[in-house]
Amino acid sequence: xxxxxxxYSGSSQHWRTYKTSEFARYIDQLxxxxxxxxxxxxxxxxxxxxxxxxxxLLDQNIQKIYDFANTGKVVVxxxxxxxxxxxxxxxxxxxxxxxxxLEPNADSGLxxxxxxxxxxxxxxxxxxxTWHQHGVYWPSEGCEVLxxxxxxxxxxxxxxxxxxxxxxxxxxxPDYHFGSYFMPATERFLRGFxxxxxxxxx
Amino acid sequence: MSKDxxxxxxxxxxxxxxxxxxxxxVDMYDLPNIELSSYKCMVILGFVDQEFLQEKKQIIADFxxxxxxxxxxxxxxxxxxxxxxxxxxxxxxxxxxxxxxxAKQHVIFDGVKEEEMTINKGVKGFFARGHHPAPxxxxxxxxxxxxxxxxxxxxxxxxxxxxxxxxxxxxxxxGMIPSTLKTTSRIPAQLMQWxxxxxxxxxxxxxxxxxx
Numbered sequence: 116x117x118x119x120x121x122x123y124s125g126s127s128q129h130w131r132t133y134k135t136s137e138f139a140r141y142i143d144q145l146x147x148x149x150x151x152x153x154x155x156x157x158x159x160x161x162x163x164x165x166x167x168x169x170x171x172l173l174d175q176n177i178q179k180i181y182d183f184a185n186t187g188k189v190v191v192x193x194x195x196x197x198x199x200x201x202x203x204x205x206x207x208x209x210x211x212x213x214x215x216x217l218e219p220n221a222d223s224g225l226x227x228x229x230x231x232x233x234x235x236x237x238x239x240x241x242x243x244x245t246w247h248q249h250g251v252y253w254p255s256e257g258c259e260v261l262x263x264x265x266x267x268x269x270x271x272x273x274x275x276x277x278x279x280x281x282x283x284x285x286x287x288x289p290d291y292h293f294g295s296y297f298m299p300a301t302e303r304f305l306r307g308f309x310x311x312x313x314x315x316x317x
Numbered sequence: 318m319s320k321d322x323x324x325x326x327x328x329x330x331x332x333x334x335x336x337x338x339x340x341x342x343v344d345m346y347d348l349p350n351i352e353l354s355s356y357k358c359m360v361i362l363g364f365v366d367q368e369f370l371q372e373k374k375q376i377i378a379d380f381x382x383x384x385x386x387x388x389x390x391x392x393x394x395x396x397x398x399x400x401x402x403x404x405x406x407x408x409x410x411x412x413x414x415x416x417x418x419x420a421k422q423h424v425i426f427d428g429v430k431e432e433e434m435t436i437n438k439g440v441k442g443f444f445a446r447g448h449h450p451a452p453x454x455x456x457x458x459x460x461x462x463x464x465x466x467x468x469x470x471x472x473x474x475x476x477x478x479x480x481x482x483x484x485x486x487x488x489x490x491x492g493m494i495p496s497t498l499k500t501t502s503r504i505p506a507q508l509m510q511w512x513x514x515x516x517x518x519x520x521x522x523x524x525x526x527x528x529x
Contacts (some may be wrong), residue, residue, distance in 0.1 A: 116342065124329075124364075125365075125369055126327065126329075126364045127363065127364075127367060127391055127392040127490045128364065130367065130394045131394070132480055135394075166330075167327075167331055167364055168329060169329060169366075170329065170330065171328055172328075194330075197330050230344075236339065295392075296406045296446045296447065297446060
């Protein structure tokens with residue numbers, strides 16, 4: 116079982132998702148974002164960088180996050196980022212369509228590329244990862260794109276090639292939505308994604 | 318030019334964006350270092366670190382004690398705002414469960430249609446998805462279908478005034494840009510008008526108390 120730490124913002128959204136809901140049991144430690152700089156991360160296998168984090172404090176800790184990854188550990192990032200800071204970060208903003216599912220012959224535009232990946236074989240379905248996106252990544256060669264848009268932009272990908280660790284990066288922001296009581300699919304996503312982080316094949 | 322409003326800003330992506338020129342935007346973590354005496358109104362946005370605010374709750378209590386206004390937009394989850402109770406999410410069973418009603422005609426929502434607060438491009442739930450129980454004497458402005466107070470004014474918990482709204486900020490401070498074609502676009506200016514009137518009322522009440 117991996118030990119998971121969360122860079123915790125103390126917002127009502129993070130408070131619900133990571134501290135007080137059914138998902139709190141997957142989290143070994145909440146590290147207040149204002150204390151991350153001094154925190155010792157050695158005991159942890161996974162560090163989650165939630166969506167809607169304080170951008171200034173995230174900036175201050177980027178090297179620390181890279182150092183953590185480079186010891187062979189797992190970094191997870193949710194949601195759109197405020198600037199390009201991920202390894203070989205290539206982001207394309209796209210306006211959010213909150214209303215796609217109201218359109219005739221509704222198509223979220225999402226495609227599952229890695230149907231045999233442990234996350235999608237044993238933990239979640241594509242529907243559990245379907246609400247809306249805020250943009251796409253164009254990962255570098257060698258990254259594993261699990262979910263993409265129908266034109267190939269990455270919505271969820273795993274990067275084992277650009278550092279000595281593993282980065283699970285997604286434009287999805289289930290922690291924000293679940294913490295805001297908005298978008299039921301995000302609950303299903305977290306019910307599978309967090310157990311996968313804990314004990315699945317990453 | 319001195320500004321009337323100080324915005325306690327969480328510095329997350331969704332709160333970024335253009336703000337009205339009357340707002341002084343400060344990083345929430347700078348709150349202990351700010352001289353607050355020149356501001357009439359403190360605006361606290363929904364992504365703030367509420368565990369930090371709980372540590373610094375005396376600053377907010379002191380601001381209110383000096384007859385000022387605090388507007389909070391979001392879901393209260395820790396104890397930092399005097400007299401207020403924690404957010405309760407609406408249990409959704411029917412498609413009308415997020416319908417917003419005007420409980421009392423008020424300058425802030427004058428000319429604003431209930432359905433335009435409730436529905437955004439055919440989808441409900443953007444405006445508010447729960448409520449905060451209101452203190453006994455609160456002036457309740459908006460409710461959910463079972464009378465739950467989404468938006469209210471509390472003049473009894475402190476010497477100042479607390480404006481509580483269990484949703485996104487109703488001023489023009491970043492976030493989603495309201496459609497100018499909807500009556501909801503009236504809210505930011507009318508809320509600012511109310512703040513000015515409320516501040517005047519609080520100041521006059523102070524003078525009256527001094528005279529007595």
